[in-house]
Amino acid sequence: SPRRRIIRLHELSAHGPYSPTPWILHHNRVYDITSFLPLHPGGDIILRAAGGSIDPYWDIFSIHKTNGAAELLEEYYIGDVDERDLDAEGKVKGVDDPFKGDPGRDEGSVVLNWRPFNAESGEEGLRAWRTGSGVFYVRNHFWVPEIRSEKHKLVVEMPNGGEKEYSLEDLKKKFKEITITATLQCSGNRRRHMSENARPAAGLQWGVGAISNAVWTGVRLRDVLADAGLDVDELPEDAKHAQFVGAEAYGSSIPIETAVDKRGDVLLAYEMNGEPLPRDHGFPLRVLVPGTVAARSVKWVRKVVVSEEESTSQWQRRDYKCFGPNVKGNPGWDEAPAIQEMPVQSAITGLRDVSRESEGDRILRQGLKMEENWVIVEGYAWSGGGRKITRVDVSADDGKSWHQAELLPDESLGSKAWSWKRWRWVIPRTQVRSCFVVKAADEAGNSQPKDYEPYWNFRGNLTNSWHRVENRQSE
Numbered sequence: 001s002p003r004r005r006i007i008r009l010h011e012l013s014a015h016g017p018y019s020p021t022p023w024i025l026h027h028n029r030v031y032d033i034t035s036f037l038p039l040h041p042g043g044d045i046i047l048r049a050a051g052g053s054i055d056p057y058w059d060i061f062s063i064h065k066t067n068g069a070a071e072l073l074e075e076y077y078i079g080d081v082d083e084r085d086l087d088a089e090g091k092v093k094g095v096d097d098p099f100k101g102d103p104g105r106d107e108g109s110v111v112l113n114w115r116p117f118n119a120e121s122g123e124e125g126l127r128a129w130r131t132g133s134g135v136f137y138v139r140n141h142f143w144v145p146e147i148r149s150e151k152h153k154l155v156v157e158m159p160n161g162g163e164k165e166y167s168l169e170d171l172k173k174k175f176k177e178i179t180i181t182a183t184l185q186c187s188g189n190r191r192r193h194m195s196e197n198a199r200p201a202a203g204l205q206w207g208v209g210a211i212s213n214a215v216w217t218g219v220r221l222r223d224v225l226a227d228a229g230l231d232v233d234e235l236p237e238d239a240k241h242a243q244f245v246g247a248e249a250y251g252s253s254i255p256i257e258t259a260v261d262k263r264g265d266v267l268l269a270y271e272m273n274g275e276p277l278p279r280d281h282g283f284p285l286r287v288l289v290p291g292t293v294a295a296r297s298v299k300w301v302r303k304v305v306v307s308e309e310e311s312t313s314q315w316q317r318r319d320y321k322c323f324g325p326n327v328k329g330n331p332g333w334d335e336a337p338a339i340q341e342m343p344v345q346s347a348i349t350g351l352r353d354v355s356r357e358s359e360g361d362r363i364l365r366q367g368l369k370m371e372e373n374w375v376i377v378e379g380y381a382w383s384g385g386g387r388k389i390t391r392v393d394v395s396a397d398d399g400k401s402w403h404q405a406e407l408l409p410d411e412s413l414g415s416k417a418w419s420w421k422r423w424r425w426v427i428p429r430t431q432v433r434s435c436f437v438v439k440a441a442d443e444a445g446n447s448q449p450k451d452y453e454p455y456w457n458f459r460g461n462l463t464n465s466w467h468r469v470e471n472r473q474s475e
């Protein structure tokens with residue numbers, strides 16, 4: 001059995017993320033993970049715990065509690081924490097809480113998880129074309145990094161290894177400021193509908209609210225890459241991807257063509273809805289890739305790498321991929337492409353009954369017959385790649401007959417249709433038969449599938465089958 005050493009906490013903390021011999025703590029036991037590092041399936045992220053306890057991180061990456069990680073660690077055991085560093089209950093003193101610096105949150109969003117924070121825009125939030133920052137959905141994989149904007153540096157690395165550094169001031173001074181409106185949608189939006197209508201799919205069970213629309217201001221990534229030395233019009237052979245590295249542990253990449261597209265509007269954004277980015281949305285700087293799955297819009301971005309390879313992060317190589325409905329467990333990860341542009345999507349976000357009594361309603365003033373009761377059905381429609389929504393088909397009899405919803409005017413900005421379309425349908429109560437259904441079409445003629453099962457995938461990504469809502473009369 002291994003020789004047992006007694007180790008002080010200050011000794012442990014000297015073996016932190018930058019030490020050539022990183023150690024970690026699990027309960028009261030210390031492990032030297034130097035030789036384990038290249039074997040860790042999750043890569044370098046384990047170093048975040050180096051010099052301290054791994055336990056709060058296993059609370060986040062809960063797979064470690066069931067996959068035998070603790071037994072595996074035993075091979076690297078070197079000793080126990082000195083009793084002087086234990087509290088009265090025998091627990092190690094001052095174990096770090098990774099979430100202790102997270103910001104306070106507005107009420108109004110629908111919280112799925114607190115640590116890390118994941119919340120949908122609630123029904124109120126989803127009603128407006130421009131989502132208020134406080135109710136814009138949040139998808140954090142980790143804690144929210146604490147960054148001083150005046151200290152923040154963005155490093156841009158070229159394929160030959162050359163680097164250039166920009167402060168926020170540099171970015172604002174040097175490059176033309178751009179403002180666009182764009183919808184962000186998580187690849188898991190509406191996953192719950194897939195779980196309910198087909199089979200349970202792994203991941204956060206989002207309803208219709210893992211999508212929101214805001215105004216974004218920043219500078220073009222294209223301009224910054226050009227300044228850092230990339231020939232953006234005559235791309236060199238070894239420039240195939242733009243990788244983004246977040247200040248916590250997250251990262252992903254997009255094809256370089258998307259990054260330098262003149263009409264692609266890919267931004268390094270520092271403002272949301274006319275204010276500095278809120279901390280949950282990437283303060284002080286995030287990537288904004290309109291028309292592309294939101295997983296590529298890396299928050300708290302600290303590095304951009306132009307490379308021949310995609311990001312090696314699990315969010316590029318694993319999680320955000322789609323497979324056939326027969327595939328489970330151990331798919332050919334590398335054969336499936338990372339999700340980039342998104343398919344056409346729509347959903348019902350509100351059902352309201354209006355009657356003679358609801359006099360103030362604009363709809364009634366527009367000349368609907370006062371004798372009847374009406375149902376207002378409303379929602380969003382959006383497509384990836386900047387493809388315009390051309391039609392929203394709605395039904396009040398579970399898809400037997402269809403009508404055209406009204407596409408509402410809005411103030412979208414940018415080179416393409418990056419923002420969702422709000423739509424509305426007003427139908428007499430007496431004509432409502434069974435389920436309300438919505439499906440949309442985009443300018444490429446893409447539409448949404450009817451059923452869920454043929455599109456079920458075990459990660460529950462890209463759910464876009466017809467959204468059905470039970471006919472219920474509101475009180």
Ligand code: MTE
Pocket residue numbers: 136137138139140141142184185186187246247248250251280281282294295296297298299300301
């Ligand atoms: N960037 C970092 N650094 N960390 C993250 O956890 N989550 C990604 C993306 N960028 C994430 C990130 C995912 S999966 C989504 S859906 C969007 O951010 C969510 O952006 P939002 O929280 O501003 O709505």
Ligand code: MO
Pocket residue numbers: 139185186187188294295
């Ligand atoms: Mo996401």
